Amino acid sequence: MRSISKQQQIQHLYWRAGFGATAALIRRESHQPLKKLVRDLLRNDAPFTPLTVVDPARVINRKGLKGMFREGMLDRDALKQRIRENTGHIRDLNVLWVEKMGSGEGVLREKMALFWHGHFACRVLNPGGVQQYLNTIRQHALGKFSDLLMAVSKEPAMLQFLNNQQNRKDAPNENFAREVMELFTLGRTDGSAGNYTETDVKDAARAFTGWGFNLEGEFVFRQNQHDDGPKTIFGQTGDFAGEDVIRLLLAQKQTARFITGKLYRFLVAEQATDEPTKARISTLADRFYHSGYDIADLLETMLTADWFYDPAHVGNRIKSPVELLAGMQRALGLAFEQKQSLILIQRTLGQVLLYPPNVAGWPGGRNWIDSSSLLFRMRLPDVLLQAGQVAIQPKDDGDVNTEMLARRGKGVLNVTVGWAAFEEAFASVRGDQLPDELAAFLLQQPLGSQQRAEVVKRVNPDSARSEQIRTLTATLMALPEYQLC
Amino acid sequence: MRRRDFLKQSALTTAGTMLIPHFLKAYELNQLGVAPTTGKTLVIVQLSGGNDGLNTVVPFRNDIYYRERPTLAIARDKVLALNDEIGFNPALEPLKALYDDGLVTVINNVGYPNPDRSHFRSMDIWQTASDSDKYLTTGWVGRYLDANCAGADPCQPHRAIEVDDTLSLVLKGTSVNGLAMLNPQKLYNQTRGGLVEGLAKVSQADEHGNVAYLYKTLAETVSSAAYVYDQSARSASPVNATGGTYPANELGNRLKTVAELIQSGVSTRVYYVSISGFDTHINQPGQQERLLRQYAEAVKAFTGDMKATNRQNDVLLMTFSEFGRRVKQNASNGTDHGTANNVLLIGGGLKGATPGRVFNEAPNLTNLDEGDLKYTVDFRNIYATLLRNWLKTDDVAILGRKFEPLGLV
Numbered sequence: 001m002r003s004i005s006k007q008q009q010i011q012h013l014y015w016r017a018g019f020g021a022t023a024a025l026i027r028r029e030s031h032q033p034l035k036k037l038v039r040d041l042l043r044n045d046a047p048f049t050p051l052t053v054v055d056p057a058r059v060i061n062r063k064g065l066k067g068m069f070r071e072g073m074l075d076r077d078a079l080k081q082r083i084r085e086n087t088g089h090i091r092d093l094n095v096l097w098v099e100k101m102g103s104g105e106g107v108l109r110e111k112m113a114l115f116w117h118g119h120f121a122c123r124v125l126n127p128g129g130v131q132q133y134l135n136t137i138r139q140h141a142l143g144k145f146s147d148l149l150m151a152v153s154k155e156p157a158m159l160q161f162l163n164n165q166q167n168r169k170d171a172p173n174e175n176f177a178r179e180v181m182e183l184f185t186l187g188r189t190d191g192s193a194g195n196y197t198e199t200d201v202k203d204a205a206r207a208f209t210g211w212g213f214n215l216e217g218e219f220v221f222r223q224n225q226h227d228d229g230p231k232t233i234f235g236q237t238g239d240f241a242g243e244d245v246i247r248l249l250l251a252q253k254q255t256a257r258f259i260t261g262k263l264y265r266f267l268v269a270e271q272a273t274d275e276p277t278k279a280r281i282s283t284l285a286d287r288f289y290h291s292g293y294d295i296a297d298l299l300e301t302m303l304t305a306d307w308f309y310d311p312a313h314v315g316n317r318i319k320s321p322v323e324l325l326a327g328m329q330r331a332l333g334l335a336f337e338q339k340q341s342l343i344l345i346q347r348t349l350g351q352v353l354l355y356p357p358n359v360a361g362w363p364g365g366r367n368w369i370d371s372s373s374l375l376f377r378m379r380l381p382d383v384l385l386q387a388g389q390v391a392i393q394p395k396d397d398g399d400v401n402t403e404m405l406a407r408r409g410k411g412v413l414n415v416t417v418g419w420a421a422f423e424e425a426f427a428s429v430r431g432d433q434l435p436d437e438l439a440a441f442l443l444q445q446p447l448g449s450q451q452r453a454e455v456v457k458r459v460n461p462d463s464a465r466s467e468q469i470r471t472l473t474a475t476l477m478a479l480p481e482y483q484l485c
Numbered sequence: 486m487r488r489r490d491f492l493k494q495s496a497l498t499t500a501g502t503m504l505i506p507h508f509l510k511a512y513e514l515n516q517l518g519v520a521p522t523t524g525k526t527l528v529i530v531q532l533s534g535g536n537d538g539l540n541t542v543v544p545f546r547n548d549i550y551y552r553e554r555p556t557l558a559i560a561r562d563k564v565l566a567l568n569d570e571i572g573f574n575p576a577l578e579p580l581k582a583l584y585d586d587g588l589v590t591v592i593n594n595v596g597y598p599n600p601d602r603s604h605f606r607s608m609d610i611w612q613t614a615s616d617s618d619k620y621l622t623t624g625w626v627g628r629y630l631d632a633n634c635a636g637a638d639p640c641q642p643h644r645a646i647e648v649d650d651t652l653s654l655v656l657k658g659t660s661v662n663g664l665a666m667l668n669p670q671k672l673y674n675q676t677r678g679g680l681v682e683g684l685a686k687v688s689q690a691d692e693h694g695n696v697a698y699l700y701k702t703l704a705e706t707v708s709s710a711a712y713v714y715d716q717s718a719r720s721a722s723p724v725n726a727t728g729g730t731y732p733a734n735e736l737g738n739r740l741k742t743v744a745e746l747i748q749s750g751v752s753t754r755v756y757y758v759s760i761s762g763f764d765t766h767i768n769q770p771g772q773q774e775r776l777l778r779q780y781a782e783a784v785k786a787f788t789g790d791m792k793a794t795n796r797q798n799d800v801l802l803m804t805f806s807e808f809g810r811r812v813k814q815n816a817s818n819g820t821d822h823g824t825a826n827n828v829l830l831i832g833g834g835l836k837g838a839t840p841g842r843v844f845n846e847a848p849n850l851t852n853l854d855e856g857d858l859k860y861t862v863d864f865r866n867i868y869a870t871l872l873r874n875w876l877k878t879d880d881v882a883i884l885g886r887k888f889e890p891l892g893l894v
Contacts, residue, residue, distance in 0.1 A: 070816050076767065079817075123605070178618065316695050348651060357654075358606050360620035366698060367622055370652045370662040371642055371706040374699065375675050393650050396533060396761035399604045445696050454683040478680055480699035 002311045002446070009034060011444060012314045015485035016267050017041055017303055018107030019326035022333075023425035023441050025104075038303045041108045042142070042296055048109070050135040051100065053092040056128030056217050062086065064215070089127035093134065094346075094353045095339040098322060102329025112141035112295070114322065115266050117353065118361035119259075120152045120184060122161045128217050129157035130354055145259060145293035146250050153180065153246060156213035162359065165212045167205060169227040177205035177245070179359050185255040195254050196234070203231035207240040256289035257282065260298065267302060269313045270365050280307065315444030315484045318368050321349030323485070324377065328477065331442070333418025334384065341413040345380070347394035349373050374480070381477035384415045385470065423469050431465065438472050445481040455479070525834070525875050528743055528756045528787075528802040529626075529655075530736075530780070534764035535604065537773055538809035538826035538858075539848065542571050542591055549850040553813040557769055557820070567591065567840075570847045576777040579785035580831075587839035588788060588797075589831050590893060592867065594848055596825035596860025600808065604764070604822075607807040612655035614865050614884055625868055626755050627658030628883045629876065633754075634661050643709040645755040646746065648739040656757060662702075663757070664709050668742050673714035676707045713751055720749040729786035729793070736760040737783040744790040747800060754876060763806060769819040780804070784831060797833035801875055801894065804829040805864065811856055825860035828867055834875070834894055844893065866891050 004012075007030055014021040018041070021029075029037060060068070062083060069079045101110045116137040124130060133155045140148035152158055153176075159165055162176040178201050182188050186195040210226030213219055221242075231240045233248055240248075249255055261281050265272050272281060288298045302308055319327060325345055328334055336342055346352045350373060351362055429437045435456055439447040447455070455475045459468050476482060540557065544550045545564040564572035565581040571591075573581050583589050599617040601607045606617075613621035623631075626645050634640035645656050645663035656663030666672035676682060685707035689700045729744065731737035736758065743756045760780065765772050784802065791797045809826030825848070835842070848858050869888035872880035881887050 066817075076817070080767070318695050318699075350651070355605075358609055358620055363622035366695070367657065369699065369702055370657060370665070371702065371709070372650060372652050372665040374702050375681065375706065378681060379675070395649060395651050395653065395759065397604060397608075400534065400764035400766060448687065450687045451684065454680060454687070458680070475680065480684065480703060481696060483699055484695055 004309070004311045004314050005440070006030060007440060008314060008444065009309050010037065011441070012309060012485075013037060013041075013303060014107075015327070015444065016111075016308075016317070017299075018104075018111050019101050019323060019330050020485070022104065022331060023422060026441060027425055034309070035304050038300060041303075042300060044106060044108075047106070048139050050131075051093060051096050051138070052131065053096060054089045054127050054131060056132060059086065059089070059126065059128035059217075061126040061128075086125060086127050090125075090130050090354055091343060092339070093127065093131055095342050097134065097353055098326055098342055098346075099329070101322070101326035102334070104330055108299070109138060109141050112299070113138040114320075114353075115263065116141055116148065116152075118356065118364070119262065120158065121356035121359050121361035122155070122158050123355055123358075124157045124160050126157070126160075126217075129155070129160065132217060133157035134354065142296045142299070145288075145295055146246075148295075149184065149250070150243070150246050152184075153242070154211070154219040156217050156219065159211060159213055159219075164208055167209050167211065168225040169206075169209050172202070172205045172209060172227070174201055174205040176211075177201050177208055180204070180245070180249065183360055185249040185258060186252060187254070187258040195252075200233050203233050203240075204245045206231050207233070207245045208242045211242050250293065253285070253289055256293065257285040259293075260285040260288050263298070264302070267299075268308060269316065315481070317485050318365055319483055319485050320362065320364060320368060321346055321351040322353060324349070324380075324483065327485070328381070328384065332385070332422055332473070335416040335418075337414040337416070341415070344394065344413070348376055369483075374483075377483055378478045378480070381474040381482075383413055385417055385474040385477075419466070419470060422473070423466055426469060431468070434468060435459075435472055435476075438469070439476055442473065442476045443479065443481045444485050447476075447479075447481070451479060451481070524754060524799075525877070526747055526754055526756070526796075526800045527871055527875060528740075528800060529758070530740075530784070530802060530804045531653075531757070531759035532763050532776075532780070532804060532806040533604075533608070533759050533761040534806070535607075535808045535810055535822055536763040536776075536806035536826065537765060537769065537820050538806070539812065540769070540773060540820075541574055541577070541777065542567070542593065542827045543574060544571050544847050544850065546570050547847075547850055549812070553850075555814070556818055557814045567843055571843065574774065574777055576774040577781045579781040580829075583785060583788055583831060584841035585839070587837065587841050588833060588835070589829060589841035590835050590837065590844055591842070592828045592830070592844045592862055592891075592893075593846060594825045594858060594861040595805070595828045595864050595867065596808075596858075597863055597865070598860075600824040600857070600860070602808065602822040602824070604807060609654065611805060611807055611864060612653060614868055622654075622657075623659055624653065624655035624657050625883060626656050626757065627654075627662060629658075629755065629872065629878060630656075630661045630663060631658040632879055632882050640705070641709060641712075641752070642705055643713050643751065643753055645757070646713075646743075646753050647757040648742050649757075649759070653757065653759070656755075661705075663755070664706070664713075666710070666713070667739075669710075669714040669717045669746070672710045676710045682707060713746070713749075713753075716751045717745060717749040729790040731786045732779055732782040734779050734783075736779050737786070740783045740787045744787055747791070747796060748794055765810070766815065766819040766821060767817040769814075788831060792833075799834065801830060801832035801834055801871070803867070803871065804831070809858060812850055812853060812858065813856055823857045824854065825858040828864065830893060836892055836894060844891070862891070863888065867893070870894065 007026060010026060010029060013034060065079055065082050068074045120137060122133055136151045136155055140151055162179055163173045164176040167173040181196045189195060206227040210222040212222055228239055230237055233240060233245060261272060264281050284301060287301060291297045356362060426437060435452060458475050459471050540559060543559045543564045545561045551558045559574055563575045565575060566572035567584060597610060597617060601617050610617055612624045614625040615621045630645055640661040642662055642664040647653055647656050647663055647665045649665050650667055652663060652665040685704045689697045731741040739758045746753060762776050791800045805828045806826055808823055810820035810823040815821050845862060852859060865884055865888040869880040869884055870890040870893045872878050872883055873890050874894050
């Protein structure tokens with residue numbers, strides 16, 4: 001069996017619990033016990049600051065803008081312009097978040113927020129709603145899952161996305177009630193048996209009637225639209241309201257199992273169906289349940305476990321496009337001159353933050369990889385680090401409102417690279433050891449001899465040391481191994 | 486074990502169990518002059534954004550249509566009648582000629598239960614062929630690839646090609662994905678000469694880990710790119726070169742690429758092309774007519790090419806959009822997202838005589854669901870027909886359950 005070094009273990013922790021680390025940080029922390037690093041990651045994440053690109057009170061959503069157009073307050077061009085501005089705000093928020101991930105500050109919070117964004121996937125066009133939703137999942141990312149679930153369920157963006165605004169006593173809409181069970185808490189089935197019945201969904205939908213939001217983007221409970229009759233959910237009968245359904249869902253141990261299993265597949269290994277792993281997840285789920293759904297406690301248990309550092313897991317996770325991008329930013333201190341570049345890369349690789357494909361989130365894993373996405377990933381370091389040209393046009397999704405996201409840069413992605421700090425971290429490394437030392441930092445898989453030869457032959461031995469480091473780095477980042485963490 | 490020892494050891498192990506992937510063998514077989522496939526080919530044209538079906542195939546005898554669309558309705562005398570109820574938008578004139586030649590079937594009211602009016606979600610549903618409350622991570626063409634690469638038949642990405650820079654969900658399968666390329670030359674250039682080509686030759690131990698998966702994908706990509714490029718380069722003689730005149734726009738260029746690939750004899754069975762811009766909330770007429778004209782001209786040139794090279798009866802083109810639009814126009818001289826829509830099938834292998842055929846009843850504008858058309862044909866019945874009767878494959882395995890084929894081909 002393959003063994004891994006302490007350095008690889010530390011990098012494993014930073015990749016899985018964040019977006020990698022700088023070479024300087026790895027060198028500095030290489031003698032610290034892993035347990036201390038985990039505690040630091042959790043502690044450093046304590047303060048929460050919202051990401052803000054727009055004052056929600058000043059945003060008028062599309063419906064409002066169309067109303068103004070009909071009343072003659074806006075002409076057609078002004079309407080288009082205002083809708084475009086709204087999309088622009090969401091784009092700015094996307095970029096701000098990716099840059100935050102790549103900054104190395106509070107990485108565990110941002111990593112978990114990314115997990116929760118895929119879990120509570122939500123896609124709406126009102127920038128005020130999107131911003132509030134994002135900050136809610138970031139705020140509760142390391143807190144109690146019970147608080148997170150309640151807060152997300154009351155987010156106007158989510159209520160809009162899953163049609164609860166239309167869920168009324170005389171015309172129930174089951175969309176939210178169904179997804180809260182199927183995707184957010186219980187999962188559809190637990191082996192052969194279903195985790196909930198159609199009656200549970202129907203009655204839960206009745207309990208959520210009246211949950212909506214107002215024009216100011218605040219949650220409101222509309223008593224006159226609420227069905228206050230008795231409902232039967234999971235065998236219990238009462239005049240349940242929405243909060244009661246959330247409480248009943250959290251009382252089901254299956255919720256802890258479902259969330260723990262999903263987090264395990266995100267942080268540790270996608271394959272989690274063998275018996276020892278199932279037993280491990282079951283133990284973790286028990287602990288999660290009895291801790292009152294304490295996410296930080298669950299994370300600390302997972303990240304400090306011996307099995308977390310099992311060599312079989314190390315370097316076997318396919319980085320999502322955003323993880324790849326934030327990881328490159330983090331390692332090399334990249335700064336993009338045009339914000340649109342960050343969107344272009346996300347679109348081409350199939351993960352645009354704040355625009356998940358549907359409520360089930362991004363499928364992840366091998367779904368990220370096909371011929372064209374792999375070729376683009378392998379091309380990206382050359383484009384970013386060595387000013388290579390890129391001629392690629394991500395697909396238009398057909399929605400006239402997101403056209404501006406499809407806008408291309410000028411073909412070149414202009415980037416400033418923090419080479420000085422990067423090279424400094426390798427200052428004491430002998431020239432002939434550079435390929436292996438750089439590989440040990442950049443790759444979580446061993447550098448095979450044939451790959452090593454392919455990499456080394458791209459370096460001009462007569463070039464300056466700094467030039468050699470840059471070429472080696474760009475080439476190592478182009479390897480399939482760099483797509484893994 | 487020390488790192489260097491490990492590297493040495495793994496290199497030895499790798500050399501000992503060097504794997505020659507199946508597709509390389511298959512590629513060599515092709516090089517030995519095995520005849521190109523004579524099977525049927527399916528070309529799918531996706532109209533992204535939600536094409537307004539009622540202004541594409543116009544119910545020109547319907548008073549409700551004219552009442553609900555005071556400024557958008559196509560005047561009765563402008564419509565290119567297909568029968569005494571419905572007819573094409575005048576921008577589809579080139580398509581009308583194909584219809585008169587018996588090459589077009591119009592299927593009305595195509596949709597699915599509990600329709601979703603979001604672009605992304607509805608497109609997902611059409612591309613994955615899922616129910617509207619299920620989320621699948623593979624597309625129906627991807628699963629077609631899966632179903633046809635088991636056993637002796639090797640997995641080859643180029644059996645389904647999307648003419649584009651990026652690959653849509655529809656072409657993603659569980660064990661194999663289709664191939665995205667704008668043209669054979671561009672893809673070939675991306676795989677030649679540099680690191681990509683060098684790494685594709687790196688042998689991998691037969692492992693199930695993700696690193697092996699990435700190298701396998703890379704090797705398949707390079708192999709498929711070389712195969713498609715070689716085939717198309719070999720056939721680029723005046724005899725085979727496509728003779729049609731395609732409109733100089735994106736769809737025209739892409740359908741021209743499809744025509745050239747078909748004529749080159751590559752073993753591709755499904756081609757996928759999309760054209761965007763149909764989300765006509767504001768000022769619909771100019772925009773939609775421009776796009777429909779591009780579409781009809783490109784399809785006419787494509788069909789002409791197929792006829793000139795005797796492939797007309799072997800190539801079928803299907804056109805769909807993720808939804809139709811509301812019956813009633815909105816206040817901005819446009820239309821908002823709707824539900825059921827028409828699907829067009831074009832080719833010489835269709836059932837029915839001259840002229841072409843309107844498969845089923847025109848949309849019923851008196852029986853609406855909150856202002857939207859009700860579907861009468863599930864799109865998966867069309868997919869089942871194409872899979873079973875055209876591509877001669879197991880439609881139930883691919884679609885997950887039985888959808889009765891329709892008498893279309």
